[in-house]
Amino acid sequence: MPLDFWIWFDNVPHLKLVEYKKEQNWVKRSGNYLLFPGGGTQFKEGVDHYIQYIEKNLPKIGWGKRTRVILDVGCGVASFGGYLLDKNVITMSFAPKDEHEAQIQFALERGIPATLSVIGTQRLTFPDNAFDLIHCARCRVHWDGYGGKPLLELNRVLRPGGVFIWSATPVYRDDERDKKVWKAMVALTESICWKVVAKSFDSSGIGLVIYEKPVSSSCYKSRKENIPPLCDENTRPKTSWYTPLDGCISAIPITNTWPTPWPQRLNSKPLSLSTDPEAERVFHEDTKHWSELVTNVYIGSLGVNWSNVRNVMDMNAGYGGFAAALSDLPLWVMNIVSVNGPDTLPVIFDRGLIGIYHDWCESLNTYPRTYDLLHSSFLFGNVTHRCDVLDVVVEMDRILRPGGVVIVEDNIQMLNKLKHIFRSLHWSTSLHRQRFLVGRKGFWRPETKR
Structure with missing residues (x-):
């Protein structure tokens, strides 16, 4: 991956961030392009140096082997996650839309996984114990606010034995405000x-601290004070969809082990899979099914130019078999698990893949024209019990890039219905084997009245 990511300026014509961060080397304009040299507030010597510095401080991190799935909080233009892609690390970067323009749109335009999100009053749309590592470089989150609920949310989604890297001014500055924040964080x-496993300062004066989450609940029970309290697992909501933040510590699973190293992790039995032998059989059959289908149909028979595909979304991901089958291609897949179906998202994260919960009767937290390919396998039958298929297609049209492709696997009745809707949007369509519909979005736009 080149040190200078570049994108067309006209696709994301925002200059506010260029001006605001010009001294920090985040993003620059050069003619018709925006360039991303890999700088940042905390990356004074570049992202590569910063990534190496982290591993030097904690060698067991093992980028791309032990550590595969990362959450980058308040990611900016996602250079941290972008540079880790070359190390076989997949990073879910997120940030809200703020005064610095659409930073997540920059990230997705660069081909880096990202989503619009914020740690506010509700849980993030990820399962418990999902991420191997969480990173925050001056992400402007008050971790001790509201009784520590923001940090408790990170604790919820961090895998037991996983680490949180905090690179922020309270770690290395001594003014009164920063000392107060540091004391509260301690x-x-x-x-x-959480145990401090490393704390240091690099040659540029930037410092970081690395915390490790415990691997069992024994420490929680030996505390002098039960503050914050352990969650009551009988009453604690299991869903992460429109669910308020916890004010308690979620229990660590008793049968807790670290996943096998990447890439073996991809096809090993996921830790969160049911212990029922039938569940393991179904999982391996699903993996085999998608491997064969992608190889025999998707890659060679549907007329898709995969060399032009970078940002992929599987709208009904199941166990993540579609993404797993594409893992050797230079692309990434956002796996969507419906909040109204089986909860398979923990399995997806256990495999070393990323995804979110979503309800396709609502809009998705992303900017328009941010995905190159959308994939749907038997999604619409369930969705149309609750909302109109037209609403879902309009949302697909919003997030698909002009020139992008949709692949739908479904019954012929649903494919015929979708074909007419796609064509009403001036998409080209082709039907394969009476089972797969391929839609290609053009550059047509509705005429506006003056």
């Missing part, structure tokens, strides 16, 4: 049994 992390 108290909070100790109360949830």
Whole structure:
């Protein structure tokens, strides 16, 4: 991957961030392009140096082997996650839309996984114990706010034994404000049994601290004070969709082990899979099914130029078999698991893939024209019980890039219905084997009245 990512300026014509961050080397304009040299507030010597510095401080991180799935909080233009792609690390980068323009749109335009999100009052749309590592470089989150709920949310989604890397001014500055924040962070992390495994300062004066989450709940029970309390697992909501943040510590699974190293992790039995032998059989059959289908149909028979595909979304991901089958291609897949179906998202993360929960009767937290290919396998039958198929297609049209492709696997009745809707949007369509519909979005736009 080149050190200078570049994108067309006209696709994301925002200059505010260029001006605001011009001294920090985040993004520059050069003629018709925006360039991303890999700088940042905390990356004074470049992202590559910063990534190496982290691993030097904690060698067991093992980028791309032990550590595969990362959450980058308040990611900016996602250079941290972008540079880790070359190390076989997949990063879910997120940030809200703020005064610095559409940073997530920059990230997706660069071909880096990202989503619009914020740690506010509700849980992030990820399962418990999902991420191997969480990173925050001056992400402007008050971790001790609201009784520590923001940090408790990170604790919820961080895998037991996983680490949180905090690179922020309270770690390395001594002014009164930063010392107060650091003192609050020390108290909070100790109360949830996070252990400091590294703290240091590099040659540029930037510092970081690395915390490790415990691998069992024994520390929680030995605390002098039960603050924050352990969650009551009988009453604690299991869903992460429109669910308020916890004010308690979620219990660590008793049968907790670290996933096998990548890439073996992709096809090993996921830790969160049911212990029922039938569940393991179904999982391996699903993996085999998608491997054969992608190889025999998707790659060679549907007329898709995969060399032009970077940002992919599987709208009904199941166990993530479609993404797993594409893992050797230079692309990434956002796996969507319906909030109204079986909860397979923990399995997807256990495999070393990324995804989110979503309801396709609502809009998705992304900018328009941010995905190159959308894939749907028997999604619409369930969705249309609750909303109109037209609403879903309009949302697909919003997030698909002009020139992008949709592949739908479904019954012939649904494919015929979708074909007419696609054509009403001036998409070209082709039907394959009476089972697969391929739609290609053009550059047509509705005429506006003056």
